[in-house]
Amino acid sequence: MAPVAPRSGDAVFANVERVNAELFTLTYGAIVRQLITDLEEVEEVNKQLDQMGYNIGIRLIDEFLAKSNVSRCVDFKETAEVIAKVGFKMFLGVTASVTNWDADGTSCSLVLEDNPLVDFVELPDTCQGLYYCNILSGVIRGALEMVSMKTEITWVRDMLRGDDAFELRVKLLKQVPEEYPYKDDE
Amino acid sequence: MQFFGGSEISPSPPVPPASGSNAHMIYVFNRNGVCLFYREWNRPLRTLNVQQDHKLMFGLLFSLKSFTSKMDPTGVEKGNLGVPQLPGQGCSFHSFRTNTYKLSLMESPSGIKIILVTHPKISDLRESLKYIYNLYVEYAVKNPLYTPGTPIRCELFNTNLDQYVRNLA
Numbered sequence: 617m618a619p620v621a622p623r624s625g626d627a628v629f630a631n632v633e634r635v636n637a638e639l640f641t642l643t644y645g646a647i648v649r650q651l652i653t654d655l656e657e658v659e660e661v662n663k664q665l666d667q668m669g670y671n672i673g674i675r676l677i678d679e680f681l682a683k684s685n686v687s688r689c690v691d692f693k694e695t696a697e698v699i700a701k702v703g704f705k706m707f708l709g710v711t712a713s714v715t716n717w718d719a720d721g722t723s724c725s726l727v728l729e730d731n732p733l734v735d736f737v738e739l740p741d742t743c744q745g746l747y748y749c750n751i752l753s754g755v756i757r758g759a760l761e762m763v764s765m766k767t768e769i770t771w772v773r774d775m776l777r778g779d780d781a782f783e784l785r786v787k788l789l790k791q792v793p794e795e796y797p798y799k800d801d802e
Numbered sequence: 803m804q805f806f807g808g809s810e811i812s813p814s815p816p817v818p819p820a821s822g823s824n825a826h827m828i829y830v831f832n833r834n835g836v837c838l839f840y841r842e843w844n845r846p847l848r849t850l851n852v853q854q855d856h857k858l859m860f861g862l863l864f865s866l867k868s869f870t871s872k873m874d875p876t877g878v879e880k881g882n883l884g885v886p887q888l889p890g891q892g893c894s895f896h897s898f899r900t901n902t903y904k905l906s907l908m909e910s911p912s913g914i915k916i917i918l919v920t921h922p923k924i925s926d927l928r929e930s931l932k933y934i935y936n937l938y939v940e941y942a943v944k945n946p947l948y949t950p951g952t953p954i955r956c957e958l959f960n961t962n963l964d965q966y967v968r969n970l971a
Binding site: 674675678679681682683685686688763764796 | 833835861864910911912913914932935936938939943944950
């Protein structure tokens with residue numbers, strides 16, 4: 617039995633279980649709202665969203681690998697393409713585009729025109745420093761860490777702050793090959 | 803990084819082999835060498851204690867992977883022997899067979915290794931191992947009561963796995 621070829625984002629999306637988009641958006645909104653009430657500081661909320669995203673990401677990667685059948689990416693360029701086309705499609709139902717590669721291929725931008733998390737959302741004046749979708753940066757960071765890539769993810773453009781799209785800057789810090797975990801003298 | 807010593811996993815009591823139970827045992831390891839899951843259905847000979855058995859298995863696979871990719875005649879670049887590779891990169895071995903058993907391995911890019919030991923006449927198990935990986939995702943990864951990196955204790959996982967393995971060709 618030859619290994620199955622990786623499925624495209626649309627094929628995987630058609631096969632996974634889906635939830636109602638509004639339910640998803642409103643649940644996420646309720647989480648952010650509650651975090652703001654509990655933590656009060658916008659920076660704290662950003663950090664907490666990132667941490668939550670990280671915890672999701674470390675589990676999400678296995679589901680992604682199991683359902684989409686992608687094999688190990690050859691380089692970071694391929695990784696970014698797979699995240700944008702297959703990953704985002706599978707979990708959010710939208711595709712992103714990859715742009716703005718830097719000279720050595722370690723840093724790129726993922727641009728989302730359409731983001732289901734922010735439907736119906738407006739940021740009030742009291743929350744101007746809030747990165748509403750910060751959970752996404754945590755998810756990507758967590759998932760990539762489980763495939764041996766340490767990355768740094770920042771928001772460049774945010775539609776809730778008046779820009780025309782969402783843009784995430786993904787920077788590869790280093791590849792961490794796995795080490796033999798047992799000490800030799802044990 | 804978690805080191806392996808001091809784990810309190812005890813092997814689950816051997817399930818009396820239903821007629822047609824094809825597999826001898828299964829191991830699931832994560833990228834740090836922690837044995838997340840071990841189950842045996844039919845293992846008359848047991849030579850080592852549990853910790854040593856797991857360490858030996860993990861060590862064997864680590865070395866075999868390294869060896870097979872360094873000996874690859876079609877490979878373009880070869881690192882030094884013993885330099886760890888990223889999981890899934892380079893040439894990856896997926897099974898070996900002796901006169902009494904066949905050991906099949908699947909490794910995901912996230913470092914999850916699933917090892918299934920069966921009778922030697924069984925056909926290629928790659929699709930089956932992928933299915934077991936999916937079971938792992940459904941019952942362990944998606945389980946909010948399960949902490950990644952710790953041994954899996956989930957009855958549903960055990961039952962589904964037993965049922966699947968019983969029906970292996």
